[in-house]
Amino acid sequence: MTPTHRAARRRHLPLAATCLLCILLGWAPTTALAGGYASARFGGARGTVVDTTPAAVYYNPGALGFDDRHAMMLDLTLALRQASYRRDAASVDDSTLRSLRGAGMEAAGLDALTGEATLQNLVASPFVGASSDLGLETPLRLGAAFFVPFGGQSAWDRQAGSDAFAGAGDGPARWYNIEGTIRSLALGAAAAYRLPAPRLSLGLSLTTYFSEVDTLRARNANGGDGLVFADGSLAEGRSLMQVSGTDYGVGAGLLWEALAQRLWLGLSYQSQPGLGTMELEGTLENTFATASPSPAADVRFTQQLPDIYRLGARYRPWRRIELRLSGDYTRWSHMDQMCLAAARVDDMGRACATGADGSLAHPEYNADVVQVFQRRWRDTFGARAGGMYFLSQQVELNASIGYDSNAIPDAQLDAALFDMDKLTFSAGANYALSDALRIGVTLTEVYYASRDTRGSPGNETLAPPSRQPGNQGVYAQNILLLNAGLEFRQ
């Protein structure tokens, strides 16, 4: 490859131009607003299991049945995300330290491997949805929506480079993520049927998920974090993985008006995308040590996203006040591992099965499996309590507090995907410009409890192909959300 690698990489100029347009338009998903990297916050104060807006296509298809008009909803969530990761010398491989000592570069090498990585990303997440009875005036109601239920992107800040260590400028988080996207976009369709007598509406949904993983990280062939060999030659490499896939999921839900005009109870279920393990296909490019950059190799990548149970209630004790309580149980325990293997593998489940130490359960696949990313995540739960105050027929004020638990054990917490216990504080308002048009704004502070995993065993204790560099450190994050929505009803 010629020295003008930058020009060679720009073969994706049409994509870059498209993405520039995207950036100008300012749409991108946020990250980890609920458990794990579930990122659904569309609808603002009215994005819950008991709301009947078009957001119900995702939150509770049964709730659609309680709307009696044609409705369209445009919603945008802007997120200012700040995060940091501090890595200490204790996380550096012993073999790396030996090589640095051999090269007489230990002090400078530790500077290039440790310290604080930071990121500040301003991103936006759209929702577009509609619901209608198509003018048929039947108990059947249909809805459709586009939204982003999972994932996001991150670009860690560049740092001062090092003349001795070419990779240092990408920061201490680079062994897990330099820049990348892990995201599922969704197109959902739903149908609801209302039973007037019991004041009950039941619904089903079908969702198409478009998933993408596009990540760049520092990586060495031995799974370590070596910078140079003992003779001072370059050891640090890079891996670029770009995979995508399409999967389907189903949902069901009900909304029950338990007390007429006073109390509504909602319950819903969203299946795992792909109804289990998702397989994405794409390419992997590696550049290791002083070897020439490898051509793109065809690969498969597997992951498991959660299914989600939601339960909620809204109660209007007086005309001007509504109280709300909702919760979700997200089964992130399905996310046991992610696996990257050669595209020729027919049975990814068998190929990627590992033992407790991270080695392959079936060694005949040693030559096929590139990397296993052990996740071993836990189920999460979230709860939100809030209220609305109706100043008038046009103006509504709302506020809520919430909690979402953490999905990721200490041993598997890394700079590519991290989560914490979190509290949310929201306040907003809705204003009806007319009988047909309502606008709403909600401001939410998502406070994340920082995590310190120093001293815990991490991915460096695993056997290949699960082994990765030490991921211990201090993780911190904060997100400020601004949600704005327009709802048309006719």
Add this chain to the structure above:
Amino acid sequence: MKPAFTAAILCLLAMQACTDTDGRYGDFLDRTATLRSSAGDDAGADAGERLDFSGEYLLALSTVLAPDAPMLFAAEVEVNADLSALNLRLQPLATAQQPNPRAPVGDPIDVLGVPYLPDGRFIAALGTLTVPGAANPISGSDIIADVEIHGTSLPADGQPQVFCGRALGMVEVPLQFDLAGSTFGAVATGDVATTAPLLACP
């Protein structure tokens, strides 16, 4: 549909901002371009003359991926009577991490009738090799590679017989990379278990 094109469609559909992983990867390649190996033209020995260097050797293959972690082979060389060709057998040896370090693992690789040039050089096309993971000191995974060794036999001059040179080709599994810049050295020995490896031509 190629992943890049798929991502473009996703971006259009969702009007999603996209990270520039390709650009940042290219930046790294630019920063490290001068650090990457050349074809290793200077890794061979000076030309000499043919000699009968038949015997048993410990051969160490030092790859650009991890030059200080060589793959080890027990090598047998048989030079024919008129010194015009040689046969080569390479038996992979277990790494130091295995229960029996330097024990034979997997099938030997035989290359017959390698032309042996008057200046002492030879080029042996080893073909597509499959080497067990137990012989892989870098990742422990099985290896599939197309390898060619360009070697030179060196006069012993009272020292153990040596032949050495560079290794070329492409590793396909578990990682795809070009071997250009890799070297090998082979030292005559009666006991591969105790002989210190030679990583390149002296």
